[in-house]
Amino acid sequence: xxxxxxxxxxxxxxIVLLCLAAIWQLLSMIYPAEAQPGEPMIxxxxxxxxxxxxxxxxxxxxxxxxxxxxxxxSRGYAAACLTLIVNSAITLARVLGGLAIGTLLGxxxxxxxxxxxxxxxxxxxxxxxxxxxPLLAMVPLFQLWFGTNLFGQxxxxxxxxxxxxxxxxxxxxxxxxxxxxxxxxxxGASQSQIYRSVILPGILPGMRSTILLALGTAWSAxxxxxxxxxxxxxxxxxxxxxxxxxxxxxFLVALVILVFAAVFYTLFDRATRKLLAxxxxxxxxxxxx
Amino acid sequence: MSLTTMPVRDGGARxxxxxxxxxxxxxxxxxxxxxxxxxxxxxxxxxxLPAPLGVVRRLCSEFLSAPDLSYFGLxxxxxxxxxxxxxxxxxxxxxxxxxxxxxxxxVTARQELIRAVIDPVMMTVGTVPILILAPFLLIWFGVGxxxxxxxxxxxxxxxxxxxxxxxxxxxxxxxxxxxxTLGASPRAVLRDILIPATIPxxxxxxxxxxxxxxGLEAVSELLGAQQGIGxxxxxxxxxxxxxxxxxxxxxxxxxxxxxxxxxxWAIHRLTRWKSSTPVAGA
Numbered sequence: 340x341x342x343x344x345x346x347x348x349x350x351x352x353x354i355v356l357l358c359l360a361a362i363w364q365l366l367s368m369i370y371p372a373e374a375q376p377g378e379p380m381i382x383x384x385x386x387x388x389x390x391x392x393x394x395x396x397x398x399x400x401x402x403x404x405x406x407x408x409x410x411x412x413s414r415g416y417a418a419a420c421l422t423l424i425v426n427s428a429i430t431l432a433r434v435l436g437g438l439a440i441g442t443l444l445g446x447x448x449x450x451x452x453x454x455x456x457x458x459x460x461x462x463x464x465x466x467x468x469x470x471x472x473p474l475l476a477m478v479p480l481f482q483l484w485f486g487t488n489l490f491g492q493x494x495x496x497x498x499x500x501x502x503x504x505x506x507x508x509x510x511x512x513x514x515x516x517x518x519x520x521x522x523x524x525x526x527g528a529s530q531s532q533i534y535r536s537v538i539l540p541g542i543l544p545g546m547r548s549t550i551l552l553a554l555g556t557a558w559s560a561x562x563x564x565x566x567x568x569x570x571x572x573x574x575x576x577x578x579x580x581x582x583x584x585x586x587x588x589x590f591l592v593a594l595v596i597l598v599f600a601a602v603f604y605t606l607f608d609r610a611t612r613k614l615l616a617x618x619x620x621x622x623x624x625x626x627x628x
Numbered sequence: 629m630s631l632t633t634m635p636v637r638d639g640g641a642r643x644x645x646x647x648x649x650x651x652x653x654x655x656x657x658x659x660x661x662x663x664x665x666x667x668x669x670x671x672x673x674x675x676x677l678p679a680p681l682g683v684v685r686r687l688c689s690e691f692l693s694a695p696d697l698s699y700f701g702l703x704x705x706x707x708x709x710x711x712x713x714x715x716x717x718x719x720x721x722x723x724x725x726x727x728x729x730x731x732x733x734x735v736t737a738r739q740e741l742i743r744a745v746i747d748p749v750m751m752t753v754g755t756v757p758i759l760i761l762a763p764f765l766l767i768w769f770g771v772g773x774x775x776x777x778x779x780x781x782x783x784x785x786x787x788x789x790x791x792x793x794x795x796x797x798x799x800x801x802x803x804x805x806x807x808x809t810l811g812a813s814p815r816a817v818l819r820d821i822l823i824p825a826t827i828p829x830x831x832x833x834x835x836x837x838x839x840x841x842x843g844l845e846a847v848s849e850l851l852g853a854q855q856g857i858g859x860x861x862x863x864x865x866x867x868x869x870x871x872x873x874x875x876x877x878x879x880x881x882x883x884x885x886x887x888x889x890x891x892x893w894a895i896h897r898l899t900r901w902k903s904s905t906p907v908a909g910a
Contacts, residue, residue, distance in 0.1 A: 343740045351741075352748035359749070380768075457653065464654035465661040471888055472881040473843030475759070476850065476858060479865030480873050484676060559757040563847050566762070578851075581763040589763055597756045604755040 360384070375584055382587035391587040395419040398426070398576055422576075423595060430572040431599065433489065433561045437496020441557070442550065445501035449508025450534070459509060466506055474499045474556070475563045487568040492561060499560040500553045507549025511542035544618040547611045554607060558600050678871035687875040696872075700863040702855060707879055714849065714857045715883065718841045721777045725784025725837065730830055732785075733792025734822060743793075750789055758783045758844065766852045776848040776856070783844050784837045791833020795826035828899040835891045842884045 343351070367383035382391060396418030452458040478495065485491030515538060523537050565574025573592050580588040662680055669679040678686075690697065690707050697705040736743035761782060765775035803825065807817050849858025857880050864872040 343744055348744045348747075351744040355745050355748050356752070460653035461657040461660065463657065465657045468658075468661075468881065468885055471839060471842075471884040472877065473846050473884060475843040476846035476861060476877060476880060478847070478850070479861055480870070480877065483865070483868060483870055483873070555755070555757060559759050562757055562759045566759070566847075566851060577760075577763050581767060584767055586764070586767060589767075593760050593764070596760055597752070600756045601752065 436493040441497035441500025445504025453512040492564040496560040511545030515541040721780035729785040729788035737796030771852040787837040795829030
């Protein structure tokens with residue numbers, strides 16, 4: 340069978356996503372059941388971008404010259420958009436903060452442990468155990484330790500990310516072909532020189548897939564933390580709306596998160612693919628795995 | 629994502645054997661972890677970080693029956709019973725997810741058009757944390773078993789779909805071409821080449837899915853369920869009982885580790901025949 344051209348494939352992908360949106364609209368028409376009066380189980384697009392968007396202004400706390408609904412203002416698009424922007428910013432801060440801190444700590448730890456094969460052997464089993472500990476089930480524990488504030492959520496996200504990055508770094512260092520290190524050593528390189536000029540660049544292709552994985556984990560961790568106890572953020576709006584069965588609001592906010600996650604993923608993917616153009620084909624294949 | 633830290637050049641099969649064999653240094657590592665925990669527990673108040681021994685004691689004493697927990701109105705108060713409920717859900721989701729994902733992944737690796745249709749959906753679902761579905765499932769399907777199982781099933785489908793697709797792509801075309809030259813029908817190619825050759829990678833994908841499934845199942849129970857280990861964690865979190873939470877987490881982590889170990893062993897046994905060096909032209 341003839342392979343499809345990339346542009347063709349992209350076009351089909353777009354059509355499929357549009358079809359899904361159309362199916363959603365169709366479902367909303369043939370299944371008009373309501374979770375409660377005035378709140379459809381499946382909200383059509385015309386509802387989502389008008390009434391639902393407006394209803395998000397209920398979550399606006401006031402400020403910036405836009406009065407909140409609680410202060411007696413009627414629902415307005417300004418408050419609704421501000422709600423979305425502010426809560427997105429909070430959620431993104433949690434994701435990025437956790438990602439940055441976690442990646443940094445995980446990489447430093449992983450590189451430190453990889454300094455000698457002893458360190459690697461000692462750390463192997465505890466690392467496996469920490470990795471199998473289900474991260475999302477640990478939300479209550481972190482809330483107990485750090486509270487339900489911004490710091491607590493960033494700490495939780497950073498923990499989840501650092502465990503993955505740590506394991507990924509140790510793995511990437513171990514996967515550097517021994518011949519690279521042997522060559523450098525026979526040319527008289529010291530251990531720290533090997534670290535700088537062989538190991539650090541050598542782990543980059545391996546780190547790419549690790550960080551892509553950590554990106555997904557960071558989103559899950561932030562969502563988990565926001566579902567269970569945070570007082571702001573997109574995930575909080577979803578769970579708060581869930582308690583009143585406002586399915587349309589949940590859907591709108593979920594769409595926003597979906598867009599953010601997809602943009603993050605694509606940006607990182609594009610940026611690193613260019614940066615790693617030098618990596619030999621075989622190791623790029625290893626990355627894909 | 630390889631779970632061993634052994635160098636790649638050792639080849640697949642030997643790598644697994646080495647990883648399965650226990651390294652005495654590994655025990656030293658566990659000992660160090662416990663020591664750090666114990667030291668930290670001495671410095672921090674027990675309400676924040678309970679000592680490891682206390683957590684293990686708590687786990688043992690509440691394993692079969694937990695009268696404390698029954699005050700919270702749990703139908704199934706013991707840790708064992710809750711863990712069984714959670715494990716059943718994970719197992720069910722794994723089976724249902726694999727049943728959908730494996731055929732789908734194999735078909736899309738060979739049929740460009742179907743792939744062009746399904747890939748965007750899977751990519752969209754794959755980049756988004758599956759957790760976003762949880763509140764929706766809870767409303768649509770209630771707080772029973774169904775919503776938790778469905779959530780985990782979606783996750784398993786995404787992971788295994790990618791694994792199966794990649795496995796079928798990674799087979800050197802030479803195998804299928806050769807079989808076809810010798811007169812094998814498409815069905816025979818499927819039965820004798822495509823399916824056996826993709827088994828190792830698919831099993832690897834299933835193992836990754838299993839590892840992630842526990843956390844999703846637990847968080848789904850945390851968000852709303854009547855029983856399960858996540859429910860236990862939820863009620864204990866309400867009572868700020870750090871020791872109890874850690875005991876439940878420890879049990880969950882141990883079960884997940886043991887299951888992962890069993891999966892690794894089973895995969896190693898089942899795919900012994902796999903050649904460790906890639907075939908040229910792959």
